[in-house]
Amino acid sequence: MGLKEVLKPLGAWRQIAKRPHTILVPKVSREAAERYRGFHVNDLEKCIGCGTCAAVCPNEAIDMVPVEGIEPKKGDSGFRPRIDYGRCCWCGLCVDSCPTTSLRMTNEYIWVRETPDDFVYIPGYHIKGFEKKEKGYRKDKEHSFTDYHRVPMRELPPEERVETFAEVVLGYAEEEARREADRCVGCGLCIAGCPDRMHIPDYIRAIASGEYARSVNIMYENNPFAELCGKVCTRRCESYCSLGHEGDPVAIRWLKRFATERFSDLKQVIKVKKAEPKDKSVGIIGAGPGGLTAAYYLALRGYKVTVYEAMPEAGGMTMAGIPKYRFPFPSLKKQVDFILSQGVELKLNYFVDQERFRELMKKHHAIYIGVGLMKPWTLGVPGEDHPNVIYAIDFLRKINFKEPVEVGKEVVVIGGGDVAMDAARVSRRLGAEVTIAYRRRKVDMPADHEEIEGAEEEGVRIWEKIIPIRVEDAPEGKVKLVYGKAKMVDQGPGKRPKPVLIEGEEYELVVDRIIVAIGQQADLSFLPPEIAEKMEVERGRIKVNHRQMTSVEGIFAGGDVANRVADAISAIADGLRAVKGIELYFQGKMD
Amino acid sequence: MSKEEVRLFIGPQHPGVTGNMSVEVLLKGDTITWAKTHIGYLHRGFEKLMERRIYIKSFPLVCRICVPEPDTNEENFARGLEELAGIEIPERAKWIRTLVLELSRLQMFIMWYGGIAGSMGLSTPVQWGIGDRDYILDLFEELTGGRIYHIYIMPGGVRKDLPEGFEERVLKLMDIIEQRLPEYDEIIMENAVVQKRLKGLAKIPRDWVDEMGITGPVARACGFPYDVRKDHPYEAYPYLDFDVITEDGCDAWAMLLVRRREIDLSINLIRQIIEKMPKGEFLARLPNVLYWKIPPGETYVKSEATRGEFGYYMVSDGSDKPRRVHVNGPSFVHGITLLERLLVGQNIADVAPIMVSLQTCPPEMER
Structure with a gap:
């Protein structure tokens, strides 16, 4: 160590002639990188308020709030994310998990205000001036948390199909079903799409985690024809699915089919809670999905139920109308038998005409009409x-x-x-x-x-x-x-x-x-004149209130004969609604 | 405490540039006769927080366990999770991860290089260190979208691929840094003040290394050639050509030499990675992260951080949240056990250079 070590550090003075490394803010502004995770922007038109961003946010910085001017509609909760920048950690998980890709981040990082309240806002609704910014962190659909690709369903090849009435759809294997079920983000927008309001995210999650019996039990809470719906439902729920905006919606119908088909004996799977027997009885005309749904839940509530069916088999249109390559008979029989095992009495080949209708009126405390459209x-x-x-x-x-x-x-x-x-x-x-x-x-x-x-x-x-x-x-x-x-x-x-x-x-x-x-069209000629003149009919369909009661007290109706949607799931929904209606009617609390 | 002694608290405001902790010392004149460390000023309960969060929500959390070098945490957490869940990550992801780890190591060492001078009152190199580090942070910003917290090394791979032309910009910056380093050397290594103060300072007896579990540059400055990158290679390190750097001075000067050579090594490794990096996919398809359940099991993953061996012990009970995550930060040993014993007999003015030499990082002591 000598003089050299004392003088050498003075070499730092050479820097005085060089350009500074610092940026002279605010004279010079620096634009952040293309992928920078800055303030959020949200395309309110594209956003469906599914809440996945709020669910994944590690800091609970995102709340879903109603926004003026945005009404809940088909597949849209009407809510929009509000972000609290006092909590946000700019991780961008919300962007990566947004199913519609409406939420993204800009490369803006400067936002100066006096009050903290200005840092809690709804991107896209509260305009901050950087909405038009194109740069910033965006979701890459193929490398994100969302799986947009449905597991394909295996089917019989067309040339084999036309030779046979065997089922066209072959169903998911276990691994396929779990993979498909795992795509669900659990937003629940589909529930609003289902006329019967089935607990779709719950049973799908149960399938994803391999709890098939639990899954079927969840389905049976409000649908005793889960397997039917798993095969032939019009599946409006799928058109509400949040993944459907940028990819394939979750195959809700096929998943339901998968879970229900695993069990050949429903009695061992479904845990029913039966109420104490009550002294009221209900007559149900027509053993279609709507009528049998009403019968099943009324029986569970302790009422005595008799179902009258004109055809030699129960099932209504699902028996007579839907071809067997879509809905095989053993599947229907399995479901109907389970319903009957709950103490429902079924009278086949029993065509109800005017005379018999009068008899039923005397015999039962309430009547449910689910005759469908047979003309x-x-x-x-x-x-x-x-x-x-x-x-x-x-x-x-x-x-x-x-x-x-x-x-x-x-x-x-x-x-x-x-x-x-x-x-x-x-x-x-x-x-x-x-x-x-x-x-x-x-x-x-x-x-x-x-x-x-x-x-x-x-x-x-x-x-x-x-x-x-x-x-x-x-x-x-x-x-x-x-x-x-x-x-x-x-x-x-x-x-x-x-x-x-x-x-x-x-x-x-x-x-x-x-x-x-x-x-x-409906054929209502079985109604005796004294009933027919009191019963309001609107454009060919029996008019019912929100509890499925017709304008004649004690007579309820549902399914195709009363609703215009005319599919199995809305008939099931009518049946379920009528159960509540009939119970309220018996208790004298009809609202 | 005798009547000749004075009790003094150093910290908890940054003593040197290491983070918030405090050292309580007894002084006899200028000489320390007793030392005790107090931590807890940065405690955020990371380990406990993780037990209550689904796995993916811990991903933006773990980087905060060490602020200046967050990527080791991200990498360890991701690798542990992949091991537990049985996920095979794409080859390219391993190389990108290694690149990020080495860039992170480089920026940390450059900042440290300035910092050690700063701890002795030489403030020019501190500014330089911070400034040159920012050019690496620019690269991070471009690659990951964040400057400090990158939130980039995700379970399953990395979040995004390299942007176009990124490799060239990295190589260009490596050239610039290499040209700049002699200027640092001139005012730090060849500075009489630094040499006088660091040579012979904080002399660590060799047997303490095994006894206390000292790792990283501190152990290597005592002649122990232990480097997780070499001894338990992970990610793309098995494919890289390098030797473990050792010095045998056992003092602060030897630690400075090790770290100065580590800077050169990192630059070398970054060039190797860019040359050898394969093309292809960079992220494996994960299950739905909102409901991701990890099979029951436990694992310990470790990596070489700038301070030493960094490890994650992770236990899963089969649910969607970890049963336990234990973070093993090297600073726990260096900053508490070793520091308390090293300080005894030292001059009060040397507390900061010793702490910086040990590169204590309080957030990783109190996860």
């Missing part, structure tokens, strides 16, 4: 009474009860709903060439898109914008459909375009059978 709508064109013109509902019933039906080699199905698809696909299985003629376009069809795709895969042709004009006899026992083409006339925003016949053009199609599937 088909007709085309209303000349020549419709031709013997080769048949109605889908009759056709499917005969098939399902294994009665002989002849469809010939060529069939045209008129209609675009699920029943039309069923009739077409059943005809394919009977060996016919099938054409579906629909008066609107394919995109306007009310049928489930999976049904339309399934039908097309099986070789069903779909003709759009076809309007039947008349039916004529044709040689060799065939029938001729004379039809015109339609043009779509715009009806203004929010309304379906209307098909209008192009005049002066006529086309012909000669086929073996014409199957009409343009809807069904």
Whole structure:
């Protein structure tokens, strides 16, 4: 150590001639990096208020709050995240877990205000000036917490399907089901989509953690036809799913199917709590899903229940209408038997007419009408009474009860709903060439898109914008459909375009059978006149209050005969609602 | 305490540049006759907090256990979780993690290099250290979206891939830092004041290393060639070519030499990583993190932090929250057991240089 070590450090003075390293704020501003995790912005239009950001926030900095001008609607809770920057740690987990990718961060990091309240705000609603900033931390959909890809469902190949009435859908394997169930973020927006308000996130979570029996028990809390819904539900819940905005919604229906199918004996799985027997009895007309749901929960509440069914099997439309390749009979029998095991009495082949209705009125303290829609709508064109013109509902019933039906080699199905698809696909299985003629376009069809795709895969042709004009006899026992083409006339925003016949053009199609599937209507002729005149009927449906009671005291109604949605799950929901209604009626507390 | 002694509290405001803790000493003249450390000023209960949070919520939490070098925590937590959950992470993720760890080590050592001078009243190198470190933080900001808390090494891999042209910018900065280091050396290593004060200061008897469990640069300055990167290689370290740095002075000067050579090593490693890094996926698909249950089990993962061996002991009972997470910070040994014994007989003015030489980091003592 010497003089050198004393003088060397003075070399630091050389720096005085160099440029400073510091940034002279505020004269010079520094923009943060592209990925910087700064203040949040939220696209309020894209946000659905699912609350996943609040659920994942490690600091509980995010609250979901109502926002003026945003109303809860289909798949939108109406809430929006409010962020407390006194708690936020800028980790960006909220951004990574946002299913709709509406929430992101900007690269803004300077926000100076006098009051702490200014640091608690709703991004996107309270405008802070950096909403337009493009830079900042964003979610990368493929590398985030959200799995947007549904586990594909295995199905029979189309060429095998048309040979058999075996179930098309093969179901998930255990590992697949758990993987699919694990995608659910548990936001619960789907519950509002289910007419029956099933506890969807709960039973899906139970499946994800392998607790299948618990899952089925959760389902049975408000739906004794869980397996039915697992196979053929119209699954409006899935269109509410928060993952559906940027990817595939969770396969709620298939998961329900998976869990329920695991148990062949429901009595060993479902833990029922039965109330003390009560001295009131309820008569239920129609053993469809709605009627049997009401019967099941009434029986659990201790009431004496008798179900009257005109057909030789219980199940209503799910027995007579839905083809067995979608909903096999053993599955229905399993569910119906479990309901009956709770002390429900079932009378089959018991057609209720006016006389019998009067008897039931005397015998029971309350009546539930769940007769469904059994009378088909007709085309209303000349020549419709031709013997080769048949109605889908009759056709499917005969098939399902294994009665002989002849469809010939060529069939045209008129209609675009699920029943039309069923009739077409059943005809394919009977060996016919099938054409579906629909008066609107394919995109306007009310049928489930999976049904339309399934039908097309099986070789069903779909003709759009076809309007039947008349039916004529044709040689060799065939029938001729004379039809015109339609043009779509715009009806203004929010309304379906209307098909209008192009005049002066006529086309012909000669086929073996014409199957009409343009809807069904209620047949209320079984009501005695003294009841019928008191019962309000609105556009073909029995009018009911919020407890499913008709305008006649003590008579309740539900399912297709009372609601316009006309699917199994809303019938089940009606049945469940009626149980509460009947109980309140018995207690004299009807509100 | 005799009548000739004075009781003095040093801290809890940053004594030197190590963080909030306090050292209580008895002085006889200028000489310390007794020392006791007091911690607790930074206690935030990380370990207990983790037991009450689902796993993913601990991910932004663990980086706070050591502020200047947060990535070791993130890496240990992620690796432990992956071991418990049986997740195989992509190869590229391992290399990116190693790059982040080495960049983090480099910025920590550069800041420390300035800091050791600062502890002796030489304030110029402190400014330099902070300033040059910021260029590395710029890189972190670009890569991870955060400057100090990166929240980047996620269970399953890393959160984002390298941005375009990032490798070149890293290499360019390495060149700049390499050119800059001789200027540091000139005013620190070749400074009479530093040499006079550090040579022979805080001489550690060799047998204390095993007795107390001293690790990291402090152990290596005593001639123990123990480096977790070499002895228990993790992430991409098995594929990197380097030797463990040792000195045998056992004093503060030897610790300075080790750390100065570590800076060169880090730059070397960063260049190797960039050269060898494979392409491909960087994040494994995780289960739904909101409901992520980890199979029952326990594991201990460790890595080489700038202060020494850093470890995470994690126990899962099969639920979605850890049963126990124990964080083993090297500063616990260095900053309490060793420091209390080393201070006895030292001059009061040397408390700060000794603490900085041991590189005590209070937040990791009181998790």
